[in-house]
Amino acid sequence: MIDGLIDPLKFEFMRNALAMAIMLGVLCAVVGSYMIVQQMSIDGRHDFPLGAGGVADRCFLRSTPLCWCGSRRGDQHRCLSGIESQSRLKIDSVMALILASFLAIGSTLVTVLPGANRIDLLHILFGNILGVTRSDLLLTFGITILILIVVWLFYKELLFYTFDPLGAQAEGMPVRWYYLGIVTAISLTVVANLQTVGVLLMIAMLVAPGMTAYLLVKELHQMMLLGAGLGALAGVVGMYLSYYLDIPSGSAIVLVAFGLFLLAFLLSPSQGVLTQSRRLKAQEVGSLRNIGK
Amino acid sequence: MLQIQNLSVSYRGVDALQDVSCTFEAGELIGILGPNGAGKSTMVKAMLGLIRSAQGATMFQGKPLTQKLSQVAYVPQRSQIDWDYPITVWNVTMMARTAHTGLFRQPSQQSRELVKAALERVGMYNLRDRSIGSLSGGQQQRVFLARALAKQADLLIFDEPFAGVDRKTEDIMFEIFAELKSQAKTLLVVSHDLSETLEHYDRLILLNKRLIAVGSRREVMTAENLQVAYDSPLRFVAA
Numbered sequence: 001m002i003d004g005l006i007d008p009l010k011f012e013f014m015r016n017a018l019a020m021a022i023m024l025g026v027l028c029a030v031v032g033s034y035m036i037v038q039q040m041s042i043d044g045r046h047d048f049p050l051g052a053g054g055v056a057d058r059c060f061l062r063s064t065p066l067c068w069c070g071s072r073r074g075d076q077h078r079c080l081s082g083i084e085s086q087s088r089l090k091i092d093s094v095m096a097l098i099l100a101s102f103l104a105i106g107s108t109l110v111t112v113l114p115g116a117n118r119i120d121l122l123h124i125l126f127g128n129i130l131g132v133t134r135s136d137l138l139l140t141f142g143i144t145i146l147i148l149i150v151v152w153l154f155y156k157e158l159l160f161y162t163f164d165p166l167g168a169q170a171e172g173m174p175v176r177w178y179y180l181g182i183v184t185a186i187s188l189t190v191v192a193n194l195q196t197v198g199v200l201l202m203i204a205m206l207v208a209p210g211m212t213a214y215l216l217v218k219e220l221h222q223m224m225l226l227g228a229g230l231g232a233l234a235g236v237v238g239m240y241l242s243y244y245l246d247i248p249s250g251s252a253i254v255l256v257a258f259g260l261f262l263l264a265f266l267l268s269p270s271q272g273v274l275t276q277s278r279r280l281k282a283q284e285v286g287s288l289r290n291i292g293k
Numbered sequence: 294m295l296q297i298q299n300l301s302v303s304y305r306g307v308d309a310l311q312d313v314s315c316t317f318e319a320g321e322l323i324g325i326l327g328p329n330g331a332g333k334s335t336m337v338k339a340m341l342g343l344i345r346s347a348q349g350a351t352m353f354q355g356k357p358l359t360q361k362l363s364q365v366a367y368v369p370q371r372s373q374i375d376w377d378y379p380i381t382v383w384n385v386t387m388m389a390r391t392a393h394t395g396l397f398r399q400p401s402q403q404s405r406e407l408v409k410a411a412l413e414r415v416g417m418y419n420l421r422d423r424s425i426g427s428l429s430g431g432q433q434q435r436v437f438l439a440r441a442l443a444k445q446a447d448l449l450i451f452d453e454p455f456a457g458v459d460r461k462t463e464d465i466m467f468e469i470f471a472e473l474k475s476q477a478k479t480l481l482v483v484s485h486d487l488s489e490t491l492e493h494y495d496r497l498i499l500l501n502k503r504l505i506a507v508g509s510r511r512e513v514m515t516a517e518n519l520q521v522a523y524d525s526p527l528r529f530v531a532a
Contacts (some may be wrong), residue, residue: 037378160388163378168368170341170450171392172359218424220379250389 006241012137019226021235021253024196025209027144029227030151030211031189033220034182124199127198127250129239140192146184151224158182159220197250208257209234215261215268230260294318295448295479296356300349302332303341309335313349319447320477322470322493324484326513327500328523333483334370335451336500341377361391361448366441370452371434373396373506376426383421386412389443396410406445411442417464431462438466449473452482455490467493485512 008014110121123131151158161168161178169175186206193202209231213223238253245252266274300311310332317323325333338344341357349358351358358365367391389411390404391450400408412418415435425433434454443450455463470480470493482494491497497513499505501522506513 037375041377116422156387156391156394157379157396159384160391163385164369164374164388166343166369166373167337167367167388168391169343170362170365171370173364175393214379218379219381223379265351 004244006161008240013130014131014243015208016134016137017060017129017249018236018239019137020129020132020196021230023137024237025195025231026228027140027192027231028148028191028206029229029231030224031147031185031215032161032206032208033213033224033227034158036185036207036210036223037212037220039293050113078256123198124194125171125198125200126248127194127196127201132146132196141205142291143188143192147188151180152186153272154178155221160199162220179231197254201254204254204257205231208254208261211253211263212261215264215271231257234260238273264271294352294354295481296352297336298350298352299341300336300339300351300450301347302335302438303347306504310346310500312338313500313504315498315504315507317479317496319479320474321495322480322482323415323472324482324486324491324494326484326497326522327505329485331501333500333524334363334449334452337367337452341365341450351421357447363446366444366446366449368437368441368449368454371430376433378425379387380425381421382412382417382423382425382428383408385425385436386439386443387423389440391394405441407445408439411439411509412436414469415439424491429459430457431459432521435462435465436459438469446478448479448481452483453485454482455486463490 158178161175165175190202193205197205209227210223212230213227217223217226234257235253238256239249242249242252266272269275297313297315300313327333339346340358353361385399386408390400394400412421415438417435419438474478490512496508497510498507499513499518499522505522506518
């Protein structure tokens with residue numbers, strides 16, 4: 001058993017990949033928790049189209065991901081907000097159009113831009129955590145530390161803003177900056193995630209640990225802490241499964257995260273589907289017994 | 294003193310509120326009435342600067358209200374809140390002290406005592422560790438009332454605070470409103486309710502896009518005013 005755990009660590013690519021998976025598990029849980037409570041995960045303004053549209057230009061601006069995510073994020077947000085505010089169209093339909101269009105732009109750029117044919121589209125779409133380099137690790141470590149510090153410093157303000165945005169605005173709080181901060185954190189997390197699980201699986205990684213924790217605890221900071229633990233666990237277990245079963249790493253991580261969510265969904269003491277139905281049955285039996293007496 | 298001067302709001306070229314002006318003294322409980330879409334919530338949001346006004350200003354204690362937000366407690370409509378948010382009663386109430394506490398600092402002992410006193414006043418201290426989502430509508434509204442109390446503001450604005458609340462909560466709220474009035478606080482309450490609860494208010498504002506009437510219940514709730522506001526005076530009994 002111990003040998004089975006130690007054996008993969010002989011390879012540098014596995015050590016790098018595990019370190020990356022743990023960091024992303026923590027980062028995704030913290031950022032994803034804000035996405036869940038802000039109901040951003042189904043809102044196309046925030047993640048998927050960001051990555052989809054960035055398929056090509058991410059590679060050109062790889063050394064400056066901040067510029068990349070800022071510009072890409074801005075383009076798509078402006079498109080969505082512009083169409084939504086200037087017409088009667090609802091955000092869902094606008095999102096579907098923008099999502100597909102930016103994916104189309106991204107895949108077109110791959111074939112059109114000079115030098116873009118070097119890009120492996122499959123790696124962008126599904127990730128390649130086994131190809132993580134030391135500079136990737138350092139970048140993700142920097143992003144993770146930066147976001148954790150900012151969340152720690154502004155926790156109570158972000159709590160207020162995400163729970164009651166109007167109330168926070170009525171307090172004179174700079175809510176636009178908080179919104180921008182959350183969106184920037186999501187964008188940075190997306191950048192970090194592209195290498196690991198890729199564009200297509202990224203949303204699951206961003207929201208699954210937070211969603212799982214959401215079913216088990218009752219406060220945002222607990223959701224982040226438990227989610228971070230579950231995210232890191234999914235990363236480690238997923239990597240070992242990938243190593244021993246020879247399955248794609250990104251998919252393995254996401255499947256473990258989904259498995260953990262499924263367990264919480266069924267068995268959560270307060271909100272689990274099976275727990276609740278068992279409780280209802282017990283109550284019914286109790287009432288029938290009382291009637292019998 | 295609270296002065297609303299020529300306040301107008303328009304959405305995409307359509308007037309939501311036209312040229313509303315009125316003045317209120319400290320220690321008054323003011324009810325804002327009108328049919329759905331009359332611009333009641335729009336008015337309070339424009340006063341607070343939450344939405345852009347086309348023209349006009351709101352002055353409080355001699356300064357623009359947007360510069361006196363530290364003296365204002367605002368309770369939004371129930372529909373604006375996600376009641377499934379993972380947060381406890383205590384932390385919702387503690388939000389009242391966020392701006393006062395300042396960045397990078399933890400709430401002071403005084404803030405904790407104010408929050409405790411506010412929760413005790415509305416009868417929710419024993420439920421302080423419960424999730425906000427596990428409470429009834431009336432209990433949730435009492436928590437928001439506690440949050441407004443803990444702010445220790447001079448102007449309190451409530452948007453539809455009686456929607457979906459039980460009779461006990463309504464009684465508690467009017468009791469607390471009376472206490473706040475006696476402390477020279479000004480209270481603005483947006484309401485749909487045209488029943489006997491109107492007697493609690495010192496003055497009423499009747500709106501339908503524009504100011505139809507402002508004054509005492511007797512002055513405002515006339516058949517003519519209701520006809521103009523609701524286009525159906527038979528549904529109501531004028532004072």
